[in-house]
Amino acid sequence: MDTLRFVIYDKAGNFQAQIEGAAEASAELVANAVNTAEFTIPDDHRAVDAITTPGARCAVHFRGVERFRGMIKETPGEGPDGWITAQVRCDIRKFWEWYGWQVPGNAIGSQTSAYRAYTGPAETVAKNAMAENFTRLGVPWSVTGSAGRGATSRVQLRMHPLADKLFPILDANDLIVVLAYDGPNVVVGMRGRETVPGVLTLASGVPEGYEFNRIAPTATRVIVGGRGEGAAREFVQVIDSARESDWGDIVESFMDARNTEEGSDITIDGAMALAEGAEKAALSTELNETERFMFGTTYDVGDLVNVRMGPVEVTQPVSVSITESASNGVEVTPYIGDLDVSADTDIRMQRMIAKLAKNLRDKGRG
Template identity: 65%
Template sequence: MDGLRFVIYDKAGAFRRQFSGADAAADLLPNAISTATFTLDDDDPALPAVTAPGARCAVWFRGVERFRGAIHETPFEGPDGALTAHVQADIRKLWHWQGWQLPTAAVGAQAQAYRTYSGPAETVFKNALWENFTRLGVPWTVAPDQGRGLPTRAEFRMHPLADKLIPALTASDLIVTLAYPEGGGVVVDVRESKLVPGVLTVATGIPDSYSGNRIAATVTRVVVGGRGEGVEREFVQVRDTVRETDWGDIIEGFVDARNTDEGSDITVDGREALEEGAPRAAIATTLAETTRFQYGKTYVEGDRVHVRVGPVDTTQQISVAITEDADEGVVITPSIGELDVSADTDVQLANQVARLARGIRDRGRR
């Protein structure tokens, strides 16, 4: 069935109701909190299940469960009105749960400054989750580690897990997945982002209207300051010589890594800073569905597509918006674009505020 279907569970995971055909929408986002809404008449028999404390919802589309999460808000109007349910995907828990500096100890016995994880992005992600799932006593587990992704390091001192872990996964083209075994619980894994075959151009009829931007690099070489004080402090430099040659420019940056463990590879911090300051060439556009570009068949959210329009030639991740109503039926809007370099100033502001909030949380825990 080519429409949104909603399956309602109680807080313990027991099935309550399922239905389709409602006015509904879903935003499917990689490594972020996917959301959905659906609207029911205020006398619909599903309302008691939908509004029960702790009610949960699985969102299905084209025969596959796309995500599952909590019904966190249910605004309504009456009489003879309607109720709209808002669903947030369970990946939200990675922002709700923290990484403790000593997950095996009580909160009053945190006898070390930081808990540091290092290795490939997948390994760091799963080790940090496993230790803190165990601490919390929640029925969440992690799939076996395959060691995928770029080298990284994450240091926790009561930080939200997602703050430190998600950026490294995204940089490695790894996408978080959640599975729900029949026996209960949640299994967290990652999958590799697939590159959709071919190049999308205006001639293919897939890119719709678009806007783009090209931004030069903001850093080409980084000095990382490690442990020690004064003349005893450790310093290393990480350079992107190809970037300096391509752009004919040298831009220096500095990263403070004094809180790292003794013997840590602090060049990781330099490489991450170079990635953050890389030149950006982005296109913000919506994409039309065709037989060769179809959600659930040739791509899903988080996969990447090569787009060449105007002066921009770039590969970016895909996100998906789905709407369904009586007038328009089901409308699927895949989209791409690095939103921080798009023309959407509201999104730019939201991203800047999010980065600022992460920085404040980081400083507040030192």
């Protein structure tokens, strides 16, 4: 059904209330990110006590499917005879709130290793790191078995938020984190991104106006510095010859891998840095829903969409914004692309601050 439905639970996962047809409601759905939703009800609504109880949780449903679940983090309101708004943040947030320890099985005073290094397929690396730290925390979270998807990757954790290190390798390998619930128990799985058939153009009637940018590679070869000091330090070089041929250019980059374990294959670190330095074609556009392009029917959040507009042809993941109001009913707006292409100054500044904060967290753990 084309309406947002909110199911309220207490902190133990017990059903408390259900809200459908709120005066105002919205949801933002983005793969591998903190999805959000909010709804507004009168301050004398029967569900007020349920949504304002500490630890209250909410499942967000749309078109017959639970889209995400999370804690009600804020409940601003006004009165008397006013309104109260419940603001929901999905449980993916926990990957920014839970850290990866150097030795997850040891007490805080016995962190006897400099880093906890995980190497292997991206899915296996992420799930192993998650599982070890779920056990450390004693939370009722678990992971499904790994199918070994994704390129060989390496992650090193030293009191980093799990998302800082794990989500970039999942995004790079088109893997999406999926949470399933059984009462208070949460099972973390992953799915690969599907690709929506065909190519969307302006003539198809699906895309609206657009903005784009093309960015040349920032690295065509990477020098990796491994263990050792001075003349004894280990160095390797990883080169993308095809990239250099395509662009007629050589761009060197340096990757510090001195903290890898002795005997590690540091070409893995070079390949990961090389992937980050690839050329980019960014396109930002809102899309229209049609019978051919319908959320929950022909695509899901995070699936890949082929779009050709202007001089740019790209394949990018799709996200969804849903709004509901008495005046306009339910409006579903899919969008694709790197929103930095069209973001205003405030949004650009917020993203720059978030990136700087991540870098500072990384440096502060050295």
